[in-house]
Amino acid sequence: MRVPLNQQTAKPLAIFLLALILTYCLSFLKSTPETSTVNTQPERLTVSHIEPATHSVKITGRGTVQPQHRYQIIAQVSGNIIEQAEQLEIGSHLQKGQLLCQLDPTEYQYQFDQASALAAHAAFELKALINQRATSKNELDLDSTLLSEKKAQLRAAQDATALAQLNLQRTRITAPCEGVVLSETIAEGQVVTEGSRVAEFACTDNYQVVVLIPQQAIAYLGDLTKPEQVAVSVAGMTAKIIRVLPELVDNTSLAKVLLSITDPLKQNQNLYFDQLVDAEIEGKPIENSYLIPEHALQPDNVIWVIKDQKQLAMTPVKLINYQDNKALIALQDTQIKGTLQVVTSPLSTEIYDGMLVDTKTMLP
Numbered sequence: 001m002r003v004p005l006n007q008q009t010a011k012p013l014a015i016f017l018l019a020l021i022l023t024y025c026l027s028f029l030k031s032t033p034e035t036s037t038v039n040t041q042p043e044r045l046t047v048s049h050i051e052p053a054t055h056s057v058k059i060t061g062r063g064t065v066q067p068q069h070r071y072q073i074i075a076q077v078s079g080n081i082i083e084q085a086e087q088l089e090i091g092s093h094l095q096k097g098q099l100l101c102q103l104d105p106t107e108y109q110y111q112f113d114q115a116s117a118l119a120a121h122a123a124f125e126l127k128a129l130i131n132q133r134a135t136s137k138n139e140l141d142l143d144s145t146l147l148s149e150k151k152a153q154l155r156a157a158q159d160a161t162a163l164a165q166l167n168l169q170r171t172r173i174t175a176p177c178e179g180v181v182l183s184e185t186i187a188e189g190q191v192v193t194e195g196s197r198v199a200e201f202a203c204t205d206n207y208q209v210v211v212l213i214p215q216q217a218i219a220y221l222g223d224l225t226k227p228e229q230v231a232v233s234v235a236g237m238t239a240k241i242i243r244v245l246p247e248l249v250d251n252t253s254l255a256k257v258l259l260s261i262t263d264p265l266k267q268n269q270n271l272y273f274d275q276l277v278d279a280e281i282e283g284k285p286i287e288n289s290y291l292i293p294e295h296a297l298q299p300d301n302v303i304w305v306i307k308d309q310k311q312l313a314m315t316p317v318k319l320i321n322y323q324d325n326k327a328l329i330a331l332q333d334t335q336i337k338g339t340l341q342v343v344t345s346p347l348s349t350e351i352y353d354g355m356l357v358d359t360k361t362m363l364p
Helices: 005-029 106-135 144-170 215-220
Strands: 043-050 053-067 070-074 079-084 099-103 172-174 179-184 197-203 206-214 232-234 237-248 254-262 276-293 302-307 311-323 326-331 340-343 357-362
Touching: 043 276, 043 302, 053 215, 053 254, 053 311, 099 197, 106 144, 144 172, 206 215, 206 237, 206 276, 215 254, 215 276, 215 311, 232 254, 276 311, 276 340
Parallel strands: 043 357
Antiparallel strands: 043 340, 053 206, 053 276, 070 197, 079 099, 099 172, 179 197, 206 254, 232 237, 232 276, 237 254, 276 326, 302 311, 302 340, 311 326
């Protein structure tokens, strides 16, 4: 059956009108978008007013404690050990000259007595010959060759006596200095030969520490030709600089400085070999330098300061040293003088040289 034209178009037209009405209603209900505003106010920063002054460079580093003198105690004569000190044990503290062990001296005493007797006899014969010459009417009667021989015999006998006395003394093995026993390898009743090791000994009168410091800090160590004028502290003890060692730590820019501590155990009884300690060296005084908060120093050694009319300025500096959570710096531009307004607050990535800022002051 054929449908009239007005019935064919009525249904699509109704749908179109309904869609138009819904679109209008949705657009009406939609809230008006908020208008965004750009903050044109200057960025607010915190600054510290830093005065130039003369600052002493504090150079810090770490190192391990070692004895300045360490000895291998070697037997210089052979013999049977007839006495061993009870204190000859690892870790024991001994005084200089204290007995470590005694070798049997019998043979060496005999050699000394024999040599002494021969020397006395040679001296007697020489004296008799000289007296004979003095009483002789004709000095030519005394054979000069015989006199020379007697003098040579006396010298040889005296040398033999001195050697025998030295060997006798060597049977008594003693501590070479005040110190501690690091190891021992003998026992009473044992026979030791000349050249065999008796013990290892470390002196406690002087300790040394090799401290690692940044290579650039060497320039600020002060006058090393007068080390007594350079203040050095190691773990709270007074020390002195011996020398800067000629090599760096492998694959680093760390230099080695040798320090010496005199009478360390009188300054600190709780100090041990191989102990890791902190050291502080007071270096040269630096005039017209600034001590700023460490976090105020930016990468590539620049700082942000406030200049005329509250403008940001990026200022290159020379980093001298870090000390006490601060950075000691000097300005590369010598024309800049006086107090600096150093930015100490965190910076956004949108700042630029000459940017206007608002500031609040923080005490240095």
